Amino acid sequence: MSMPSPAPAPASTMPTMAVIFGITLVALGVFAYFAPHMLGGGQAQPPAVVIINGDRYVAEGEAVRDPARPHAPTSLIPAGIGAVILLAGIASIVAPDSRKHAMHAAALASVLGSIGGMIPVMMRHNDTGEAAVMAGYLMTITSLFFLALCINSFVQARKDKEAGRVATA
Numbered sequence: 632m633s634m635p636s637p638a639p640a641p642a643s644t645m646p647t648m649a650v651i652f653g654i655t656l657v658a659l660g661v662f663a664y665f666a667p668h669m670l671g672g673g674q675a676q677p678p679a680v681v682i683i684n685g686d687r688y689v690a691e692g693e694a695v696r697d698p699a700r701p702h703a704p705t706s707l708i709p710a711g712i713g714a715v716i717l718l719a720g721i722a723s724i725v726a727p728d729s730r731k732h733a734m735h736a737a738a739l740a741s742v743l744g745s746i747g748g749m750i751p752v753m754m755r756h757n758d759t760g761e762a763a764v765m766a767g768y769l770m771t772i773t774s775l776f777f778l779a780l781c782i783n784s785f786v787q788a789r790k791d792k793e794a795g796r797v798a799t800a
Contacts, residue, residue: 645784646723646730649737652777653717656744659769660710667699667706667762670769699762705751706763709770712744716777738781744774 663670719737723730748771751763758764 643730643784643788645734645781646720648777648780649716649720649723649734652741652773653713653715653720655773656713656770657710657717658713659766659773660707660713663706663709663762663766664703665701667701667703667766670699670762670765672699672760672762706766708747709744709766712740712747712770712774715740734781734784738778738785741774741778741781745771745778748772748774
């Protein structure tokens with residue numbers, strides 16, 4: 632009498648989630664590159680005595696903001712992190728044998744995205760009026776959320792492995 636084979640573990644959704652989060656971060660980077668004014672104003676300028684700005688005068692001591700400049704190369708950083716996550720997701724879908732390595736690469740990219748997103752926030756003293764700060768916050772939140780999904784997937788794969796089922800993380 633042969634032993635019944637264990638029930639196969641359900642297919643992991645992590646490769647699909649990696650593709651979705653990768654596309655999200657690529658879109659954020661492209662959006663910040665071409666239309667940073669939609670994320671916030673530019674850099675704050677020190678108060679001046681009198682500035683003629685278009686057809687109005689800015690009073691003494693009033694701070695003004697330069698408009699956000701499009702095409703800053705650093706605004707593509709979220710797109711770079713997203714591209715790594717996207718490629719890892721595609722690699723794990725195309726070559727399921729490489730899923731473990733690809734998902735670890737995606738998790739590492741999300742760690743770098745979480746840390747890297749806070750750099751413009753700290754450099755600009757949390758000035759939420761700047762596009763770089765808003766893009767940094769969005770990148771950090773997106774990366775942290777994806778990292779939490781990765782950690783949960785890794786924990787579930789470990790439990791499946793210990794239970795004798797085939798892990799699909």
